[in-house]
Amino acid sequence: MYDKVLRPKKELVLCEDGSNTLFSKEFNEPYHSTKDGALHESLEKHVKPAFSLKQSLPKLNILDLCFGLGYNTFATLYYIKQNNLQTKVHILSPEFDEALIHSLDSFDFPPEFDFLQAIIKAIAKNLYYEDEQFTIEILLGDAREEVPKITQKIDIIYQDAFSPAHNPLLWTREFFADIAKIAKDDAILTTYSTAAAIRLGLYENGFYIFIHRAELMRFSTVASFKMIEGFEYVDMELKKIRNTTAQSLRDKDYQ
Template sequence: MKKFIKTIDGSNTLFSTKYNQHFHDLKTGAIQEALTKHIIPSFEYHKNKKNLKILDICFGIGYNTLSTLYYLQKNNLDIKLEIYSPEFDLELINSLKEFVYPEEFKGLESIIKELLENKRYETETLKIELFIGDAREYIKTLKEIDIVYQDAFSSEVNSELWSVEYFKDIFEATKDDCIVTTYSIATNVRLSLYEAGFEIYEINPKGNRKQTFALKQKKESKAKYIDMELKKQRNKEAKAIYDKL
């Protein structure tokens, strides 16, 4: 088990030697990053839905999935939830049996244990599926997704999960009113989303860093709409990310 790294909100994270990046922003905090960058924007967008299907890219240490459950409990939300999350690193998943999760996840221990042992947890109101393998292939098996937590390592080191082809598969796996959340504001990432069919928006939650969310259809929103055609005209050097041949 690798050494735990404490983030500013007191939650632990890890460092990936494969990608040479921390799993979370140390100055934001692992839980706060999950909540502000993914969960709160998504649930506010779908505030009138009582059934939600979430694609969590990728499971990693599990903070996005577990923080979603914490958010539901904290806010007493009566929502039937399905979460699908791919993860290629089985060694990482097995090591999480020794990982020290924060106090906020007290009460989720039985879910964590069963998920790590069986890669699945299911009740009448909650289903979590952890898939060990290629996220690109897994996405092609999914349909009718409401929310996508796009939380892969950065496009500089993990480009296969930020390419136009990848986002086209996301487009096919999601509902017309889906939302894709991501921490990235990079122009090439936004172009990849746009060229896959998504409309691009920018938010700055509670004074934190700017971040991106994407919708399949342009809608009135308090968020800032990003005109990607104008961006392309003004920055002709900017290019979307495509799969390497």
């Protein structure tokens, strides 16, 4: 069971989909939208839109920002199993909260993750897991330092950091530039943020912006360097004309 003594700065929260998440007192924010639900949000805002475009590929490199409770990584493996995919997946996931990762083997995950018990245990112990199909690597440290060190070219980016209001340095134009450098030409980025400042930061780095709508879910953002089918295109030039005060976040304002 969850041990509150080990994690005094976090509280367990039950989401509306029945899955558990944490509330971070440090960032004053839950790890997931408690309304959308941790598992539901991972699947609907990140895994499904990304895999709708990428699941035919034999091998995928995924950047999961940041690992936290690992829902996005574990939901990816769940989706692959549910859909009998043979896709080989290498997940790279920065995270600076080492104690959190080590505690994950006792976190009360939803039953959908029961088949992942051995993988969760390995990650909690070694911050690493590998078998024939999956490699999961926690990049222990600050994402701003870890992302530029990545040498793999990335197919999918799950941008799931704490909100721009509470963790702005993971949403700046400069951080998106670092992400763009390691992304493949046809990479896809998913994020729950629909804020104009965030979309502008992505757009200024060459990403086209799209709206993703899922059932029982607030809409979210998908971004790609190429035009993509199945999502609603957002004309950022028009947005800029309509919202002349919107600006991307910049490192210099938060350092």
